[in-house]
Amino acid sequence: MKFEKIAAPKGVSEYAPPDSAAFEWVRQSLIDPAKLAGYQLIELPVFEDTTLFSRGVGESTDVVSKEMYTFEDRGGRSITLRPEGTAGVMRSVIENSLDRGQLPVKVWYSGAFFRAERPQAGRYRQFYQVGVEAIGLDDPAIDAEVIAIADRGFKKIGLKNYRLEITSLGDAKSRAAHRVDLLKFISTLTLDEATAARAAINPLRLFDDKRDEMKQAMEKAPLLMDYLSPESESHFKQVLAYLAALKVEYVLNPRMVRGLDYYTGTTFEFVHSDLGAQSGIGGGGRYDGLMETLGGQNLSGIGFGLGVDRALLAAKAEGLIAKSAFSSDLFLIPLGDNAKGAALSISAQLCELGIVTEIAFGDRALKGAMKAADKSGSRYVIVLGEAELASGQVEIKRMSDGATSSVKISDLSGFAFDK
């Protein structure tokens, strides 16, 4: 009887050994700066009430209108696998009344997100993000801190070929004034059907068109940056000043467009140059009305989401991922059933001391076990047979040069495995 194999669902990313070590390292590198800045973990469900996203992220966005994994649960509720992180954080902050305590609320998260898109390089249906949110304060210094945290994460990985693009989408007043002129400008262009439809949903989208003729046509379009209200402008200038003080390099991109409707004010994106079409490795911004829209207080916030998968691809592209990172301290090769029992208890003791200890299970030939020890990258090997059990004395072999020395089993915990 032979069963058919089952493949992973289309477009998901997964990280099995030995590559998983690099993934883990990248993810942790992105998380560490947030923790060091006093942000605390928020662990949220991967599925939420569909309304959270349709109302929070915006009905008109691509993400909501055609990329969500939405289904009905057994109670007839409409459930959606989270396509992004901020809305869920807001929901939880409101639900747990975190916004009634010390402000800002500073949290970080890490986990899987889902979008039903056509997969391609760097774009998956299940992907991983690390994000932070700072909620409840308008201070431009927080904008700068949040951006700097993301930047430190990428630096920690060692990435160099990326840039931080930044702009301000202004407040409601700024955008209203700009919109009038932008629509007027767009009405002078001749657009194909699809483009006209996009312009109707969000005229800013036209700034993002990749076709040369559209880029040219949009060159004279009025820029939102020139319509910033005095408050928005001074806030943005402050943010830039703080970034300069932090020595975080940035380039202004007044034509930046983001796909989520809730962004206002400071908005940014990290773009990597070695990645192909999906070059954004992180992005975020301020969101003034989101919390209120979701039934909470009228508090602003700022945050980002960083793509772990893409950061890993970027690190690979820059040659920052070493081959086999895994290694253990000690490899135990037991010969016979008695020895296996002894190996298990030796391993248990050493593992408790933080010494990475593996055992060659199964009754394989000694040569095969030695090969396995070699492959595992273990620094030391001990063969455990009847003689050793009887004498309580083992030969410990250093794999780098083959040197052996004699040690009492009872003294193993004091052995210097790091040499």
Place this chain on the structure above:
RNA sequence: GUGGGCGUAGCUCAGCUGGUAGAGCACUCGGUUGUGGUCCGAGAUGUCGCGGGUUCGAGCCCCGUCGUUCACCCCA
């Protein structure tokens, strides 16, 4: 949702103008009894993605289908 490339052993691939499958790596065992990395020898592994068609004969040609990949769209 739209368009292009590709689908041969676990992996990377070869397979000439159609004649019923190969290499390297990896894996297992062995090269005198219990010590790896090099070397040598032996071995296992494929419904050539799937279905149909053309042909005496198809991995190679045609059609369909599925998968995968890259790009558009959009985004992390």
